[in-house]
Amino acid sequence: MLQTTQKQHQQIAVLDNKHTQELTDAKTQLAALERDVLAGQRRMQLAARSEKLPATPTATRLDDAAGARLDDAVVNDYFRLRKGIEIVTQQIAGLQAYVTQVCLAQ
Numbered sequence: 001m002l003q004t005t006q007k008q009h010q011q012i013a014v015l016d017n018k019h020t021q022e023l024t025d026a027k028t029q030l031a032a033l034e035r036d037v038l039a040g041q042r043r044m045q046l047a048a049r050s051e052k053l054p055a056t057p058t059a060t061r062l063d064d065a066a067g068a069r070l071d072d073a074v075v076n077d078y079f080r081l082r083k084g085i086e087i088v089t090q091q092i093a094g095l096q097a098y099v100t101q102v103c104l105a106q
Helices: 002-039 072-103
Strands: none
Touching: 002 072
């Protein structure tokens, strides 16, 4: 019984380390991307369409030349959501691994 418990603890520690490292790596990559976007080294592109645009093209105006840019609050919200998605993804992956490798292995 003691050996089984020790083996489970070791398996849990290995799983925890693996998923913690993957989460750390994902956060590091996301932080680098966010820094690059904020520094202007990379751009965020958004595929969007508006139902309010006219069906026929209009003459180009001077303010059309700059192109659309995402508001800073939108960029911040995007990265906040991406961080949350990474955390939840690793939590779910860790739980699934725990169930299959520890609980069901008994």
